[in-house]
Amino acid sequence: MMSSTGTAATMKRRVAGGAVLAALTAVWLFSAPQYWLFTATTGLTLGISTLGLLVLVGWAREVSLAQAGLTATAIYLCGFAMRSGAGWHWAYLPAAAFAVAVVVVLSLLVSLSTARLSGIYIIILTLALQVTIEKTFFSNIKLVETDPEHTIHRPALFGVHLASDRAYFVFALAVLALGMVFLARLRASRFGRGLMLAGTDRHAAAAVGVSPWRAKIFAFALAGLFAGLAGVVTAPLYPTPPSYISYLSINSLVYLAIPVLAGFRSIVAVAVVAMVFSVAPQALEHYHISPLMLGAIGLLSGTLTGPTGVSGLILAWLHSRRRRGDGSVDLRDDPAQWAEDARAERHVRALAVLEEYLPERSDAGDVLVAKDVSIAFGGLQALSDVSLTVPTRKLVGLIGPNGAGKSTLFDILNGLRQPDRGSVLLFGHDVSQAPPWNRAALGLSRTFQSSRVNLDLTVGENLMAGAYLMIPGNVVEAVAGLPRARAGEHKAAEAARAVAELLDVAGDWDEFVRNLDFGAQRRVEIGRSLLSGPRLLLLDEPAAGLDATEATALFALIRQLEQDLGLTVLLVEHYVKAVLENCDLIYVLSRGRIIAAGSAAEIAADPEVRAVYLGEDYQPREEVRADA
Amino acid sequence: MLALQFHSQLVGPALVLGVAAAGLYGLLAVSLVLTYRVSRTIGFVHGGIAVFAAHFYWWLTYDSGIRGRFNPNAGQGRVGQWPGLLLVVAAGALIGLLYGLTVTGKRMGNWPRLNLTVYSLAWLLGMIAVTQTVIEPQSTRIPSIFGKKVYRLFGGVITIHQVATLLILFAVIALLAFVLMRTQTGVNIRAVADDVEASRFVGVPLTKVGAGVYAFSAALSAFAGALVTATVGMLVPELLTVFLRALTVCVLGGLSSFSLALLGCVLLGVGESFLTAGVFGQNSIGRQEVILMTALFGLVLLINRLRPIKVLEVETL
Numbered sequence: 001m002m003s004s005t006g007t008a009a010t011m012k013r014r015v016a017g018g019a020v021l022a023a024l025t026a027v028w029l030f031s032a033p034q035y036w037l038f039t040a041t042t043g044l045t046l047g048i049s050t051l052g053l054l055v056l057v058g059w060a061r062e063v064s065l066a067q068a069g070l071t072a073t074a075i076y077l078c079g080f081a082m083r084s085g086a087g088w089h090w091a092y093l094p095a096a097a098f099a100v101a102v103v104v105v106l107s108l109l110v111s112l113s114t115a116r117l118s119g120i121y122i123i124i125l126t127l128a129l130q131v132t133i134e135k136t137f138f139s140n141i142k143l144v145e146t147d148p149e150h151t152i153h154r155p156a157l158f159g160v161h162l163a164s165d166r167a168y169f170v171f172a173l174a175v176l177a178l179g180m181v182f183l184a185r186l187r188a189s190r191f192g193r194g195l196m197l198a199g200t201d202r203h204a205a206a207a208v209g210v211s212p213w214r215a216k217i218f219a220f221a222l223a224g225l226f227a228g229l230a231g232v233v234t235a236p237l238y239p240t241p242p243s244y245i246s247y248l249s250i251n252s253l254v255y256l257a258i259p260v261l262a263g264f265r266s267i268v269a270v271a272v273v274a275m276v277f278s279v280a281p282q283a284l285e286h287y288h289i290s291p292l293m294l295g296a297i298g299l300l301s302g303t304l305t306g307p308t309g310v311s312g313l314i315l316a317w318l319h320s321r322r323r324r325g326d327g328s329v330d331l332r333d334d335p336a337q338w339a340e341d342a343r344a345e346r347h348v349r350a351l352a353v354l355e356e357y358l359p360e361r362s363d364a365g366d367v368l369v370a371k372d373v374s375i376a377f378g379g380l381q382a383l384s385d386v387s388l389t390v391p392t393r394k395l396v397g398l399i400g401p402n403g404a405g406k407s408t409l410f411d412i413l414n415g416l417r418q419p420d421r422g423s424v425l426l427f428g429h430d431v432s433q434a435p436p437w438n439r440a441a442l443g444l445s446r447t448f449q450s451s452r453v454n455l456d457l458t459v460g461e462n463l464m465a466g467a468y469l470m471i472p473g474n475v476v477e478a479v480a481g482l483p484r485a486r487a488g489e490h491k492a493a494e495a496a497r498a499v500a501e502l503l504d505v506a507g508d509w510d511e512f513v514r515n516l517d518f519g520a521q522r523r524v525e526i527g528r529s530l531l532s533g534p535r536l537l538l539l540d541e542p543a544a545g546l547d548a549t550e551a552t553a554l555f556a557l558i559r560q561l562e563q564d565l566g567l568t569v570l571l572v573e574h575y576v577k578a579v580l581e582n583c584d585l586i587y588v589l590s591r592g593r594i595i596a597a598g599s600a601a602e603i604a605a606d607p608e609v610r611a612v613y614l615g616e617d618y619q620p621r622e623e624v625r626a627d628a
Numbered sequence: 629m630l631a632l633q634f635h636s637q638l639v640g641p642a643l644v645l646g647v648a649a650a651g652l653y654g655l656l657a658v659s660l661v662l663t664y665r666v667s668r669t670i671g672f673v674h675g676g677i678a679v680f681a682a683h684f685y686w687w688l689t690y691d692s693g694i695r696g697r698f699n700p701n702a703g704q705g706r707v708g709q710w711p712g713l714l715l716v717v718a719a720g721a722l723i724g725l726l727y728g729l730t731v732t733g734k735r736m737g738n739w740p741r742l743n744l745t746v747y748s749l750a751w752l753l754g755m756i757a758v759t760q761t762v763i764e765p766q767s768t769r770i771p772s773i774f775g776k777k778v779y780r781l782f783g784g785v786i787t788i789h790q791v792a793t794l795l796i797l798f799a800v801i802a803l804l805a806f807v808l809m810r811t812q813t814g815v816n817i818r819a820v821a822d823d824v825e826a827s828r829f830v831g832v833p834l835t836k837v838g839a840g841v842y843a844f845s846a847a848l849s850a851f852a853g854a855l856v857t858a859t860v861g862m863l864v865p866e867l868l869t870v871f872l873r874a875l876t877v878c879v880l881g882g883l884s885s886f887s888l889a890l891l892g893c894v895l896l897g898v899g900e901s902f903l904t905a906g907v908f909g910q911n912s913i914g915r916q917e918v919i920l921m922t923a924l925f926g927l928v929l930l931i932n933r934l935r936p937i938k939v940l941e942v943e944t945l
Contacts, residue, residue: 120670135917253753296754303747
C-alpha cells in the first residue's frame with residue numbers, strides 16, 4: 001500500500017514538474033517564431049480531438065475511424081456559421097455550440113448501434129460515417145469554399161481578443177488543459193471506472209450495475225464532444241476553411257494512432273504524442289516523414305505494446321523502480337507488522353467498515369426464487385423446469401457434474417440470458433426480463449467462472465470499479481467533485497480498502513492485477529462484487545484455481561460474510577468438501593434438472609446424487625457439520 | 629429533400645452497368661472473405677495492398693521509364709502492361725505472405741481480434757504512407773490492359789475491361805471452389821475457419837495455411853488494385869472508396885460467405901448504378917452516399933437483429 005508520505009511526494013513531484021513545464025512553455029511562447037506557434041496550435045487541436053479517441057479507444061475499447069471527419073465537420077460548420085457572405089454571420093460562441101452539437105449527434109447516431117454491435121462492426125460503421133461526411137460536407141461548396149472576401153475572424157472571448165497567433169495558442173492550450181483536467185476527473189470517478197470496466201468486459205460491468213450500452217453511448221458522446229471542440233478551436237485559426245485533404249478517412253487512422261501509441265493510462269501522453277505528430281513532420285521535413293508514416297509507426301508500435309501503449313511501458317518501469325525503492329511494499333513479509341493478532345484486528349475493523357458500507361439486508365423471507373426455468377440451445381435442453389429458492393442470510397450451494405447447466409442457471413439468475421420459460425423473483429420483484437444492471441441495482445452481484453478482472457488496472461482501481469452503484473451523483477457532480485459525489489467516493493474508497501484487507505490483497509493495492517497470481521486475481525474479482533453493495537452474492541466457482549489452503553481460507557471468509565454481515569450467498573463450486581462443510585442448503589443439478597435439495601447430510605446420503613456426481617463410494621466425513 | 633421518382637427507362641442500362649461494376653468489388657470482397665475465414669479479422673491490409681498495387685502498376689507501366697527488356701514502348705513505362713501486371717501481383721503476394729506470417733505466427737496468433745484488426749489498419753496506413761512517399765500520387769487513369777472495346781446490352785454500354793474483370797472473378801471463384809472442396813489445402817483452410825484450436829491439435833499447419841491464404845488473397849487485391857487504375861484512377865481517397873465498397877458487401881454477406889458477399893457486390897453495384905443514373909431522380913453525390921450508407925447501416929442492424937444473440941458479446945482490444 002502506498003504510504004501517505006509517498007502520495008505527498010508524488011504530488012510534490014507533479015506540482016514541480018507542472019511548474020517547470022509551465023515556465024518552459026511561457027519562455028517558448030514569447031520567443032517562438034510565428035510559424036512554430038501556428039504549428040504548435042494545430043498540435044493542440046489535434047490533441048483535443050484525440051482526447052476524445054482516448055475515451056473511445058482506450059477506455060471503452062471501441063475503434064472509431066471517423067474522428068478526422070467529425071473534427072472537420074465542426075470546423076466547416078463553425079466556420080460557415082461565423083462567415084459573412086454565404087454564411088450566417090453568427091458570433092463565435094453560438095456557432096461553436098451549434099457545430100459541437102451537430103458533431104455530438106452524428107457520433108451518437110453510431111453509438112446507438114452498440115446495443116447490438118461491437119468491435120469490427122463499429123469500425124465499419126464509423127468508417128461509413130467518415131465516408132458519408134466526406135461525400136456530404138466535404139463536397140458542399142458553401143462549406144469548404146475559400147472566398148477571400150468573406151473570411152473568418154478570430155473571436156474575442158471574455159474581453160480578450162484572440163487575433164494574434166500567441167493569444168490563439170494560449171486559447172487552444174487552455175481548451176486542451178481543461179479537457180485533460182475534465183478527463184482526469186472523469187477517470188477518477190465512478191463513470192470513468194464504469195466505462196473502463198464496460199470496455200474491458202461487458203459481462204463484468206453489467207454484473208456490478210454498469211449498463212455497457214449506456215457506457216458506450218457516453219463514450220461516443222465524449223468522442224464527438226472532443227472532436228467538436230477541436231473543430232471549433234480550429235475553425236477561426238484559418239481565415240478561410242482549411243483543405244479537407246487533412247481530414248480524410250486515411251487521416252482518421254492517424255488520429256487513431258495517437259491514443260493507441262500513447263496508451264489508455266496517460267492523458268498527458270496523448271497530448272504529447274499529438275504534439276509530436278503535428279510538429280515532427282514539419283521539423284523533419286527533409287526526411288520526408290509524413291503524418292501518415294508517423295501514424296503507421298504509431299499504430300504498429302501501439303498494437304505491439306498492448307492497450308497500455310508507450311506510456312504504459314514508462315509507467316510500469318517507474319512503478320517497478322518505486323517498488324524497489326519503497327520498503328513498505330514488503331511489509332507483509334515482516335512478521336512484526338503482519339502478526340496474526342494484528343491481522344485479526346484489522347479484519348474486525350474491515351468488517352465493521354463493510355457493515356457500514358453495505359445496504360441494509362433483510363432478515364426474513366426468500367431473496368431469490370427461480371420457478372420452472374427452462375432454456376434450450378438449439379436441440380440441447382440446457383435447463384428443464386429448474387426451481388430454486390435462496391433464503392435470506394444463508395449460504396446456498398449449487399453443485400453438479402460438468403455440463404449440468406450451473407453456469408447457464410447463474411447467467412439466467414443474473415440476467416445475462418433470458419429463459420425460454422419460467423420466472424425469476426429477486427427480493428420480491430419479478431426480474432425475469434430485467435437486464436443484469438437493473439438486477440445489480442436491486443442488490444444482486446456475481447463473479448464468473450473465468451476471472452474477469454482488468455489486468456491493466458491496479459487492485460485498487462479494479463475494486464473501486466465495483467462501487468459504481470454505491471456512489472451517488474451525476475457526471476457533473478462527479479467531475480466537479482461536489483460534496484455528495486465526493487463523500488460517496490470517500491466512503492467507497494474506505495470500503496475498498498476494507499475489502500482488500502479482508503481478501504488479503506491490501507498489500508497489493510497499487511499493484512497491476514496482471515502481476516498477481518491467479519488466486520489473488522480471483523479474490524480481487526470477489527472484492528469488486530462486494531463493492532457493488534450486494535444483498536445477494538452469486539459466486540461462480542470461487543475456489544477454482546486456488547490451492548486447498550487458499551480455498552479453505554476463502555470459504556471461511558464467505559462464511560464470515562454471511563454470518564457477520566448477513567450477506568446471502570449462492571455459489572457454484574466443484575470443491576464438494578468445502579460446499580458440504582459450509583453451505584446451509586445445497587442444490588444438485590444434473591443434466592439441466594434439480595435432482596436433490598437439502599442439507600449436506602441429506603445430499604451426501606441421496607442415492608441419485610451419489611450415482612451421478614459424488615460416486616457410490618463417497619463417505620461423508622466426520623467434519624461435515626451436523627446442523628448443515 | 630431526396631428525389632422520389634422512378635424512371636423505368638433507365639432501369640435496364642443501370643442494371644447492366646451495376647452488374648458490370650460489381651466485378652471489381654467482387655475481387656476485393658473475395659480477398660476479404662478469404663482472410664476473414666482464416667483469421668476472423670477484417671483484412672484492412674488489402675486496402676493498402678490495392679493502393680500500393682495501383683501506384684506500383686502506374687510506376688511500372690505508365691511512368692516514363694527507361695527502355696527495358698520487357699518494355700516494347702519506350703518512354704511509356706518501365707515494362708509493358710502484362711509483365712507489369714504480373715510483377716504487381718507477385719509483389720502483392722509477397723506482401724500478403726509477410727503479413728500472413730506475422731499474424732499467424734506464435735506471437736500474434738492468439739491476439740484478440742480487435743488487436744489484429746488495428747494491426748491490419750497499421751499496415752494499411754503504412755503501405756499508403758510508403759507508397760505516397762516513394763511514388764507521387766497521380767490523378768491519371770491508366771488505359772485498360774484489355775483494350776478499349778465496348779459492348780451494348782439492354783441499352784447500357786459496358787467496356788471490355790468490365791467484362792474481363794467479371795470473367796476473371798468467375799474464374800477465381802471456380803478455382804477457389806475447386807481448391808476449397810476438392811483438395812487437402814481446402815480442407816485445411818476450412819478446418820482453420822471452423823476452429824483454430826481444434827485445427828492446431830489435429831496437426832493443421834496453421835502458419836503455412838494462414839500465410840498461404842494471405843498471399844493468395846493479397847495477390848487478388850493487388851490484381852484488383854491494378855485493374856482499378858483504369859476506372860477510378862490513382863487518387864488514394866477514390867481507391868479507398870472502392871475498397872470500402874468491397875468491405876461493405878462483405879459485411880452485408882456476414883463476412884464469411886463468398887456467395888453472400890458476391891450477391892452483395894451485385895446489389896451494391898446495381899444500387900450505386902441506379903443512384904448514379906438517376907433511376908430514382910437526380911440526387912447529389914452526397915445524398916447518394918447518405919442513401920447507400922443508410923442502407924448499409926440498416927442492413928447490418930437488420931442482419932444482427934435476425935441473428936440470435938444469447939449473451940452480450942465481448943471484445944477486447
